[in-house]
Amino acid sequence: MPNDQLELPSYLHHTDEVKRRLSEIRERPTVMSLSGITRRFESAEGSVTALDTIDFEVRSREFISVIGPSGCGKSTLIRLVAGLDTPTAGEIWIDNQPVTGPGADRGMVFQGYTLFPWLSVKRNVMFGLRMKGISRSAAEKKALEWLDLVGLADFADHYPAQLSGGMKQRVAIARALANEPRILLMDEPFGALDAQTRCSMQSHLLKIWEAVDVTILFITHDLEEAIYLSDRIVVLGAHPGRVMEIIEVPVARARHPDQFLSGHFLATKKRLESLIYDPETHSKRGSERMSPVAA
Amino acid sequence: MSATPSTATPPKSAIVRKRSRAPRFFVVRAPLPKGASSWALALAFAMPLLVWAALSYLPFLWHPLVLIGDPGDTKHPGQYAYLATGQRVEREVFERRNAELAAAGKRLAQGERVNPVFLPPPHAVARAFYTGFTTPPLRPGEYWLHESLLQSCQVIFWGFFWSALIGIPLGISCGTFALCSRLVEPFIDFVRYMPAPVFGALAVAVLGLGDEPKITIIFIGTFFQMVLVVANTTRSVDPALLHAAQTLGASNRQLLMHVVIPAALPALYRDVRILIGWAWTYLVVAELIGEKSGLSSFLYQQQRYMNFDNVYAGIAIIGIIGLCTDQFLAMVGRLLFPWESGNNRLSRALKSFTRLFASQKRMPASVTTVL
Numbered sequence: 198m199p200n201d202q203l204e205l206p207s208y209l210h211h212t213d214e215v216k217r218r219l220s221e222i223r224e225r226p227t228v229m230s231l232s233g234i235t236r237r238f239e240s241a242e243g244s245v246t247a248l249d250t251i252d253f254e255v256r257s258r259e260f261i262s263v264i265g266p267s268g269c270g271k272s273t274l275i276r277l278v279a280g281l282d283t284p285t286a287g288e289i290w291i292d293n294q295p296v297t298g299p300g301a302d303r304g305m306v307f308q309g310y311t312l313f314p315w316l317s318v319k320r321n322v323m324f325g326l327r328m329k330g331i332s333r334s335a336a337e338k339k340a341l342e343w344l345d346l347v348g349l350a351d352f353a354d355h356y357p358a359q360l361s362g363g364m365k366q367r368v369a370i371a372r373a374l375a376n377e378p379r380i381l382l383m384d385e386p387f388g389a390l391d392a393q394t395r396c397s398m399q400s401h402l403l404k405i406w407e408a409v410d411v412t413i414l415f416i417t418h419d420l421e422e423a424i425y426l427s428d429r430i431v432v433l434g435a436h437p438g439r440v441m442e443i444i445e446v447p448v449a450r451a452r453h454p455d456q457f458l459s460g461h462f463l464a465t466k467k468r469l470e471s472l473i474y475d476p477e478t479h480s481k482r483g484s485e486r487m488s489p490v491a492a
Numbered sequence: 493m494s495a496t497p498s499t500a501t502p503p504k505s506a507i508v509r510k511r512s513r514a515p516r517f518f519v520v521r522a523p524l525p526k527g528a529s530s531w532a533l534a535l536a537f538a539m540p541l542l543v544w545a546a547l548s549y550l551p552f553l554w555h556p557l558v559l560i561g562d563p564g565d566t567k568h569p570g571q572y573a574y575l576a577t578g579q580r581v582e583r584e585v586f587e588r589r590n591a592e593l594a595a596a597g598k599r600l601a602q603g604e605r606v607n608p609v610f611l612p613p614p615h616a617v618a619r620a621f622y623t624g625f626t627t628p629p630l631r632p633g634e635y636w637l638h639e640s641l642l643q644s645c646q647v648i649f650w651g652f653f654w655s656a657l658i659g660i661p662l663g664i665s666c667g668t669f670a671l672c673s674r675l676v677e678p679f680i681d682f683v684r685y686m687p688a689p690v691f692g693a694l695a696v697a698v699l700g701l702g703d704e705p706k707i708t709i710i711f712i713g714t715f716f717q718m719v720l721v722v723a724n725t726t727r728s729v730d731p732a733l734l735h736a737a738q739t740l741g742a743s744n745r746q747l748l749m750h751v752v753i754p755a756a757l758p759a760l761y762r763d764v765r766i767l768i769g770w771a772w773t774y775l776v777v778a779e780l781i782g783e784k785s786g787l788s789s790f791l792y793q794q795q796r797y798m799n800f801d802n803v804y805a806g807i808a809i810i811g812i813i814g815l816c817t818d819q820f821l822a823m824v825g826r827l828l829f830p831w832e833s834g835n836n837r838l839s840r841a842l843k844s845f846t847r848l849f850a851s852q853k854r855m856p857a858s859v860t861t862v863l
Binding site for chain 2: 280298313315
């Protein structure tokens with residue numbers, strides 16, 4: 198063994214603090230469950246199975262990430278949960294209610310911000326509340342509270358076009374949370390941001406998540422982002438999209454960027470790399486190869 | 493030992509040439525230098541005017557005809573003996589006649605080089621522009637120029653108004669609901685290839701000689717295009733916005749009213765601005781069917797009298813009205829859609845204006861809470 202290799206703990210090894218937290222999460226009620234979710238796309242060239250019998254459950258206030266190589270059906274999965282697409286087989290349950298279409302109980306944050314350009318920042322955040330029929334003044338008051346939480350109260354009267362990418366995404370998060378969804382779906386929300394902004398947005402998201410009673414389903418292809426943010430990581434394999442492993446992240450909370458270099462963090466990252474980049478040989482020496490981290 | 497301090501004076505080739513500070517006008521997709529933009533705008537209008545003035549006032553440029561001042565000895569027979577005072581003849585004809593006369597030793601014809609009657613000089617058109625409005629109509633039943641103008645504007649307005657009133661909602665429905673699109677668009681696609689003027693005779697037969705058939709022609713000319721253009725613009729609304737609204741709990745009706753329409757509105761407004769130009773195109777045809785009326789009948793009449801200065805003045809009026817309408821609509825557009833152009837001064841003024849009203853509206857509520 199080369200002597201400059203770090204001696205890493207197993208990613209399966211949990212400290213007592215982590216063990217306690219994970220078992221506490223397991224006792225919480227289930228917010229969302231996927232059972233046998235399959236999605237096939239039919240085309241002239243034949244049918245492509247994007248997702249193949251996906252099963253997992255998400256507990257209340259859990260932060261769960263879905264990670265996988267491109268083409269593994271991550272985005273398809275989150276669109277199914279959001280109700281923007283319907284599965285070929287299987288069912289999605291939110292609080293023991295089957296998903297039949299989009300609804301306010303599943304807020305979503307998209308990679309492309311998708312703020313309404315004709316509405317001011319404040320009106321964007323008010324949108325969901327107004328759709329519910331909440332009065333303008335009540336919605337406005339709530340919107341300002343949420344904008345305060347994401348640190349954009351001073352920009353309430355700006356138009357989205359006047360904001361930077363990171364600010365837009367914070368508005369999008371506030372807009373989704375203002376609706377008080379049971380679960381917040383985030384589809385590679387920081388994928389379009391530069392590295393520094395992404396980093397600060399991750400910390401910001403963790404702070405928001407700690408302050409708010411919300412469960413988060415987070416799609417990403419950034420391994421470190423998944424480890425840094427999540428309680429559990431669902432690793433999908435491609436062609437067809439299948440759950441390869443569900444990793445319970447052995448990194449203690451509250452999370453801090455310093456932990457990026459901790460043994461448990463690196464061990465988890467190594468495991469994810471071997472699952473994603475070397476799915477065939479991940480039990481052999483191939484797992485030690487340094488793979489380029491997906492940007 | 494002749495080590496000269498070569499580092500102190502670098503070779504000439506190494507001296508970096510100072511970039512020229514002169515403004516550069518031909519940089520790919522770069523904005524024009526300050527000031528040049530308004531100069532270019534002024535030139536855009538000045539250049540054609542200068543060409544026109546040069547052609548009119550410089551006698552050695554073009555001027556292919558000769559205006560006969562004195563036909564010379566008209567009694568001398570010849571192939572070109574028909575020359576008469578005030579006639580415009582080709583220069584070649586004039587020269588041949590003079591050759592004939594010179595050979596016979598008769599008095600030569602006199603004349604000056606002029607342009608054809610269809611190219612009046614700028615000052616004549618400028619004068620016509622003014623006199624057009626001050627000259628009473630030739631016959632008692634006819635209209636003054638400003639009356640014709642008003643009539644034209646009314647025809648355009650009503651034609652376009654009905655077309656937009658029906659076409660825009662129909663287009664939005666087609667761009668939103670697959671059923672509407674399937675029901676309406678194939679037939680409209682079929683009708684829109686029929687030129688609007690072919691309905692002229694039919695419109696007169698059905699609606700009589702008044703303004704109604706003319707309004708109908710404008711309507712037919714713009715309506716079918718409008719439905720298709722509006723439908724396409726509505727369809728091009730970013731579906732991600734619809735998805736976002738759906739995950740925020742918007743119902744089907746709310747999606748249409750609160751997302752599709754506001755998202756498409758700025759582009760729809762631009763479409764309408766372009767379509768108004770189409771309406772003016774059809775106006776010229778519409779006004780010549782049935783009873784001739786409006787600006788087109790003025791143009792038609794003046795052209796028959798060979799008053800080309802009036803014709804140009806009339807055409808220029810249409811251009812000016814079109815340009816002014818478009819600029820006005822562009823300004824209103826900036827007011828209506830401030831998020832498109834950034835937070836400009838106009839929209840801020842409007843915002844404070846609406847806030848004024850909003851605060852007045854809110855006043856009673858705050859009074860009641862105090863009470």
